[in-house]
Amino acid sequence: MEYEMGNATPSRRAPKTPLTGTVTVFIALALVTWGCHGNTTTSATSTTTTSTTTETPALTTETFDATVPVGGATFYSFSVGAQGTVSVTLLSVGGQFVPSTVMMGLAIGTPSGASCSVTSNTTVQAGSTAQVTAAHDPGLYCANVADIGNLFAPAAVSISVQHP
Amino acid sequence: MPARLVALIVMFSAALCAACGKDATTPTAASQTSDTSTRELFQGTLSSLDSRFYSFNVTSPSPVQITLVSLTTGTPAPTLSVPMRLGVGVPNGADCEVIEAVITVPGLASQLSVALATGTYCAKLSDEGNLRTPAAFTVRIVHH
Numbered sequence: 398m399e400y401e402m403g404n405a406t407p408s409r410r411a412p413k414t415p416l417t418g419t420v421t422v423f424i425a426l427a428l429v430t431w432g433c434h435g436n437t438t439t440s441a442t443s444t445t446t447t448s449t450t451t452e453t454p455a456l457t458t459e460t461f462d463a464t465v466p467v468g469g470a471t472f473y474s475f476s477v478g479a480q481g482t483v484s485v486t487l488l489s490v491g492g493q494f495v496p497s498t499v500m501m502g503l504a505i506g507t508p509s510g511a512s513c514s515v516t517s518n519t520t521v522q523a524g525s526t527a528q529v530t531a532a533h534d535p536g537l538y539c540a541n542v543a544d545i546g547n548l549f550a551p552a553a554v555s556i557s558v559q560h561p
Numbered sequence: 562m563p564a565r566l567v568a569l570i571v572m573f574s575a576a577l578c579a580a581c582g583k584d585a586t587t588p589t590a591a592s593q594t595s596d597t598s599t600r601e602l603f604q605g606t607l608s609s610l611d612s613r614f615y616s617f618n619v620t621s622p623s624p625v626q627i628t629l630v631s632l633t634t635g636t637p638a639p640t641l642s643v644p645m646r647l648g649v650g651v652p653n654g655a656d657c658e659v660i661e662a663v664i665t666v667p668g669l670a671s672q673l674s675v676a677l678a679t680g681t682y683c684a685k686l687s688d689e690g691n692l693r694t695p696a697a698f699t700v701r702i703v704h705h
Contacts, residue, residue: 459654461654461655463655471655472655473654473655474616474652474653474654474655475653475654476653507618507681508616508652508681508683509616509617509618510601510603510615510616510617511603511605511613511614511615511616536681537651537652537680537681539652
């Protein structure tokens, strides 16, 4: 059995010729070229850029003039349409016997009964920059200006409210 | 054997009676309804051609009744039967922006009833030229 297997294989091989070697080289080169060709045609990795935009709600500015009686208050109701920052500015204080630098109470609250219900007053002097700012949800609010005991005569006040 | 059968029948009957008995002997509690409405009084003094308003908060969608209960002047206070403008609206700026109003004289039955959604509203009383002197008024607001 070992004799038959051993003798059979060598006897069936075709003799190597120069042409066979050349064909082998060409096939090898073709394979290498194809392989390299594959690398060169690989498409570039695509990248996706995700941009995040935060929409800022448009701000509305309302200005009102009113009179604060001695020991009293006045308020202005406004509607906040989107969550955001509400800024209230006491722009000016005036009137006979009322110094423009008088300290007043300023606050943001909610309309309730015949007044504006506030949790705390900020004591402010009239100026051009907002003295009271706070973040609020959509809803109905009011800006309240009050005499904190400094007035001897009714005061003419000008208030600016900026809100979403 | 018959004795055991009788005992089983007695036990089964007892269990059946116990199960049914609960329904028969437990009285069902009567359903109760509670009035959760809020009553607010808006009082003040109104001059000729003047107006006043009062803000209130509706916590659940419901009909709101507004009543001009009284309008008086002088001492002792004679009741005036003067037509006034009674409205309901939304606080806006330094005023109450009226969405519905009636012209009415004081009375005990509500003169203005309107269904309102949850939110902040205001009742407004205005004189349209009928008041000769300042008058004390009372407006009742019933809401949820």
